[in-house]
């Protein structure tokens with residue numbers, strides 16, 4: 001759908017696209033393609049190092065080995081298992097097609113051994129680098145407190161959530177768009193929290209257990225197990241793959257304070273990108289370490305995670321994960337002194353953005369209200385509190401949550 005929109009948006013500008021040809025065309029062709037707009041033609045050229053295709057307002061370049069590798073014929077690709085049969089290692093790296101033909105909907109290439117590949121033109125648009133570059137892997141709505149509040153995202157109630165797939169789909173759609181979502185009226189027990197969680201996906205067991213429930217008893221070597229305030233952070237930044245989703249359910253609180261703070265890390269990252277691309281680049285290129293060291297009675301834990309603060313897809317600069325935990329950030333020894341100052345400046349800019357009061361969403365978690373947080377995107381924190389407060393929850397594996405979303409027809 002998104003691609004189709006891109007496609008439609010760009011089509012009008014096709015005529016104005018100009019480009020200096022990289023190398024002398026060997027062969028050119030042109031075909032009016034009836035299935036789109038009347039004047040939507042598709043032009044192609046066999047260049048020395050790639051096949052150039054102009055179609056649907058895009059100028060696309062396909063490497064020849066790529067084209068051979070992506071043959072979807074029955075002998076090259078098993079469409080029952082969606083797996084490649086073709087041995088990529090057997091393709092001549094200097095391969096070129098011997099014949100090219102285009103009809104209304106398809107491109108046909110004949111290879112030196114006589115094998116013919118048919119590519120649907122819309123498939124090529126969708127799967128081209130140029131097409132991919134224009135669309136987001138994950139469409140999102142970046143938010144500050146006002147944007148999120150004005151969006152009036154509805155909470156889903158437990159009964160409907162458990163019984164109706166459409167409700168689960170709405171919930172996941174909101175979760176993917178905003179990075180947070182709530183289920184209300186859940187029985188205030190660990191079991192019910194587990195049930196509601198399993199409706200979404202598979203629980204990720206960690207050093208904290210599967211389902212956990214904690215109070216301020218300092219049973220683990222971490223500030224979370226106290227009554228102290230916690231500044232905004234992502235959890236398990238010290239895992240090589242930080243947990244994708246965090247679930248919180250406050251089962252009881254007899255006291256004051258203890259509100260939960262939520263901040264959209266991608267909103268702030270985007271501000272850094274807009275204001276200072278160099279700072280964004282530093283935060284996305286320079287790897288740092290996070291660490292968790294804990295000594296329990298007869299057992300100890302030492303976790304280390306290495307990666308940049310901002311993890312981005314290099315082809316479109318889309319952020320897909322933020323690691324931000326000033327408590328758990330380890331000694332920095334992965335940055336040469338010549339870069340350290342600039343990195344701290346960049347980190348400060350991101351910190352300033354994350355700390356702007358207008359970016360803070362404060363919620364008081366009450367028994368019955370289960371919060372799902374995208375731990376790769378939305379930072380959480382808490383206000384200090386008094387009295388007995390019991391919080392339960394768990395982590396989810398990200399791949400499996402996205403899998404559920406895709407199975408319901410969502411883009412994830």
Ligand SMILES: C[N+](C)(C)CCCC[C@H](N)C(=O)O
Nearest residue numbers: 208212222224234235236237
């Ligand atoms: C959620 N639970 C209480 C189980 C664990 C808390 C882990 C806290 C740790 N500093 C981190 O940020 O990962």
Ligand SMILES: O=C(O)CCC(=O)C(=O)O
Nearest residue numbers: 224230235260381382391
């Ligand atoms: O107590 C809270 O509200 C959250 C503490 C925390 O950051 C955590 O458990 O990960």
Ligand SMILES: [Fe+2]
Nearest residue numbers: 224234235380
């Ligand atoms: Fe946390």
